Amino acid sequence: MRILRVAQHLYPDTKGGGQYHVHAMSRDQAAMGHDVTVLTTRVDESLPRVEETHGYTVLRVDPGISVIGNDVSPAVARYLWHADSDDFDVIHAHSHLYFATNMAALKARLGDVPLAITNHGLYSQSAPERVFRWYLKTLGRWTFDQADVVFCYTEVDTEQVSSPLERVPNSSQISSQPV
Numbered sequence: 001m002r003i004l005r006v007a008q009h010l011y012p013d014t015k016g017g018g019q020y021h022v023h024a025m026s027r028d029q030a031a032m033g034h035d036v037t038v039l040t041t042r043v044d045e046s047l048p049r050v051e052e053t054h055g056y057t058v059l060r061v062d063p064g065i066s067v068i069g070n071d072v073s074p075a076v077a078r079y080l081w082h083a084d085s086d087d088f089d090v091i092h093a094h095s096h097l098y099f100a101t102n103m104a105a106l107k108a109r110l111g112d113v114p115l116a117i118t119n120h121g122l123y124s125q126s127a128p129e130r131v132f133r134w135y136l137k138t139l140g141r142w143t144f145d146q147a148d149v150v151f152c153y154t155e156v157d158t159e160q161v162s163s164p165l166e167r168v169p170n171s172s173q174i175s176s177q178p179v
Contacts, residue, residue: 001029001034001035001089001090002034002035002037002087002088002089002090003026003029003034003035003036003037003088003089003090003091003092004037004039004083004087004088004090004091004092004113005022005025005026005036005037005038005039005091005092005093005094006038006039006040006076006080006091006092006093006094006100006101006103006104007019007022007038007039007040007093007094007095007098007100008040008041008070008071008094008095008098008099008100009040009041009043010022010023010038010040010058011023013040013042013043013044013047013060014043017120018094018095018120021094021118021120022038022040022094023038023054026038026054026056027054027055027056029056030054030055030056031055036055036056036057037056037057037058037059037088038056038057038058038059039059039061039076039079039080039100040058040059040060040061040100041060041061041062041063041064041071041073041075041076041100042060042061042062042063043063047060048060049061059079061073061075061076061079062074062075064076070097070098070099071098071099071100072099073099073100076099076100076103077103077106080103080104080106080107081107083107083111083113084111084112084113085111085112085113088113089113089114090113090114090115090116091104091107091108091113091114091115091116092115092116092117092118093105093115093116093117093118094117094118094120095117095118095119095120096117096119096140096143096144097120097132097135097140101117101143102139102143104117105117105142105143105144105146105147106146108146108147108148109146114148115146115147115148116147116148116149116150116151117143117144117147117149117150117151118150118151119144119150119151119152119153120153
């Protein structure tokens with residue numbers, strides 16, 4: 001399977017649970033024989049734009065501008081615009097809170113590549129909860145609605161991601177699954 005994984009940042013470029021999750025899943029799926037490419041923003045100019053590591057490919061693009069810790073990257077949008085089913089069997093984006101995932105949702109809406117989204121929590125610590133409640137009723141809802149499947153960590157998140165999509169708790173999301 002040819003997987004395009006979309007994540008704002010990646011371990012070890014930046015440290016964090018979500019970043020490590022993306023790395024570990026990519027590493028494990030590559031070890032199983034999947035062709036994995038991670039599209040992420042470049043946090044340090046000294047990092048290579050394209051790198052093969054742990055069996056998968058990292059494609060780092062310019063971050064654009066940062067708004068409340070969110071890279072709004074035209075380069076991510078351009079890459080996704082040109083990606084199609086000849087290149088990838090699935091797009092797997094991480095966290096509905098990032099521009100990159102919003103762009104992956106737009107690609108799913110306009111394109112022909114299925115989209116999976118891993119929800120790493122409905123709210124962020126970078127803005128007040130009321131902002132995220134509004135977001136979840138607007139762009140966040142729209143982003144989830146474009147996905148073919150949404151993976152959630154908790155039952156609470158699963159209940160709040162109410163759409164006609166299949167929802168799989170994180171305990172069922174193991175590295176041996178293709179998405």
